[in-house]
Amino acid sequence: MASFFAAAFLMISPADPADAAPRAMVEQGVLVGREASGVRSFKGVPYARPPVGGLRWRAPQPAEPWSGERDAGQVGAICIQPPANGDNGVGPLPMSEDCLTLNVWTTAPPGERWPVMFWIHGGGLNNGSGTAALYEGTNLAKRGVVVVTINYRLGRLGFFDHPALAAERAPGEPAANYGLMDVTAALRWVQENAAAFGGDPDNVTIFGESAGGALVTRLMISEPARGLFHRAVVQSGLGRDEGTPLDRARRDGGLSMQARGEAFAAAHGASTPSELRALPAETLLRRAPNFYGGDLLVNDGLYVAEDVATAFAAGREAPVPLIIGTNSAEFWWMKPSELSPYGAIDDAMTPEERAAFLAAYGGQEGYDQFVLSDLVFNEPARHLARLRARNGHPTYLYRFDVVSAAMPEPHAGATHASERQYVFDNLTASPWLTNEMDQRQADAMAGYWTTFAAKGDPNGAGRPAWPEFGDGPDTLLEFTNDGPVAKPVPFGERLDLIEAYYERVR
Structure with a gap:
């Protein structure tokens, strides 16, 4: 396992790139990129200092300048994480704590100011990277x-605290939410350097999926991130989830971040900051912290001071145009009876509520197959869209129901994360075979996303109209095998039951 944790190899004054290779002058120095298919790329670009040694569990520090030309022809190391287990959202090894890099693709002529699309990968805040072939930016860059x-x-x-770390922090120093701090630091880097790639720092769209979508909603309520982006896209990004405070219990009674960190450290014989920072990185993977159960979603009081739904309900979110949506069969493979934080969501139902739910879902089989997708994703997305519309901000709700003929999973709908290759128009990275139908839907989805990035409205010539949420009663755009269709939110009666349940228990 140790070889997996080798530091990324960076060529700093390369001899091999030809003089014609594209170059970009950023705040830290000159980058030497690559050009292919008319697209210029710059990869493995540091946006912060390596968070190693004394910078482990510290806010990211600005990247250091370099002399000469820095080769930007290959991606950097992925961040420390458990084995990928076939996830196509994880990039190639090596992995390292020295991983705070970004990648840029552009076709913008010098001096132009084109929209910037800033991707935040998913993976439960445990896995993933921006270096996966799935997220290769060439095909989106060709769209302007x-x-x-x-x-x-x-x-x-990325998401950790401990009483000993708290004791050494200066007053007001940010804590625990280090992964979110990294994302914010990368957005600041984009503000300072977008023009070097023909990008417009005044037109930045953040978009993310799953845990990346949850980070998008947190950026929307984060004071340090205010003004760093101008549109937002949330793909299967939760919405009713609860953040864990640093030094007090969660609303559901779960342990604070510091209590969780103390329990983990005690199990590994560490109690001081120096002992914690000396723990081998692989130790921090065992056992993997839980995403939804409170280990990683943090209410730190500075970067995130309240839960997302609470902030949206009070109108405290960033006033930017929003696309938000889910897939039609997100968690079809997970039953609510399983012992997990997701399985616990329905535990507080009264007998009367459970009977009403079973009737709405057509019995136990339908309930088991679809209720978690609705509880975790579909109703929360509708809820946030309703709050946004009420607050007067442009909002567009979608449902992704494109199912490839070769997909080996039960064809009851589109499973979690299956929209990513369509958004990026990277069907070659699909885990199953695709066909002309899939390419038509990828063209449509990438077209809506890039048009939204350009003007804050996804609608454009040649595509079915996507109604703004709030213009009609709960209307969304559904992506289907036959193309996008505007329609009322499906299974609204189920979502109404869930809304009432959440209002009662919270």
């Missing part, structure tokens, strides 16, 4: 945007 993908700290390196 500058694409940026990033790595950010994961797991206990």
Whole structure:
């Protein structure tokens, strides 16, 4: 396992790139990129200092300048994480704590100011990277945007606290939410350097999926991130989840971040900051912290001071145009009876509520197959869209129901994360075979996303109209095998039951 943790190899004054290779002058120095298919790319670009040694569990520090030309022809190391287990959202090894890099794709002529699309990968805040072939930005860049993908700290390196770390912090120093701090630091880097790639720092769209979508909603309520972006896209990004405070119990009674960190450290014989920072990185992977159960979603009081739904309900979110949506069969493979934080969501139902739910879902089988997708993703997305519309901000709700003929999973709908290759128009990275139908839907989805990045409205010539949420009663755009269709939110009666349940228990 140790070889997996080798530091990324960076060529700093390369001899091999030809003089014609594209160059970009950023705040830290000159980058030497690559050009292919008319797209210029710059990869493995540091946006912060390596968070190693004394910088482990510290806010990211600005990247240091370099002399000469820095080769930007290959991606950097992925951040420390458990094995990928076939996830196509994880990039190539090596992995390292020295992983705070980003990648840029552009076709913008010098001096132009094109929209910037800033991708935040998912993976439960435990896995993933911006270096996966799935997130290669060439095909989006050809549509007239500058694409940026990033790595950010994961797991206990990215979301962690301990009383000993708290004791050494200066008053007001940010804590625990280090992965979110990394994302914010990368957005600041984009503000300072977008023009070097023909990008417009005044037109930045953040978009992310799953845990990356949850980070998008947190950026929308984060004071340090205010003004760093101008549109937002949330793909399967939760919405009713609870953040864990640093030094007090969660609303559901779960342990604070510091209590969780203390329990982990005690199990590994560490109690001081120096002992914690001396723990081998692989130790921090065992056992993997839980995403939804409170180990990684943090209410730190500074970067995130309240839960997302609470902030949206009070109108305290960033006033930017929003696309938000889910897939039609997100968690079809997970039953609510399983012992997990997701399985516990329905535990507080009264007998009367459970009977009403079973009737709405057509019995136990339908309930088991679809209720978690609705509880975790579909109703929360509708809820946030309703709050946004009420607050007067442009909002567009979607449902992704494109199912490839070769997909081996039960064809009851589109499973979690299956929209990513369509958004990026990277069907070659699909885990199953695709066909002309899939390519038509990828063209449509990438077209809506890039148009939204350009003007804050996804609608454009040649595509079915996507109604703004709030213009009609709960209307969304559904992506289907036959193309996008505007329609009422499906299964609204189920979502109404869930809304009432959440209002009662919270």
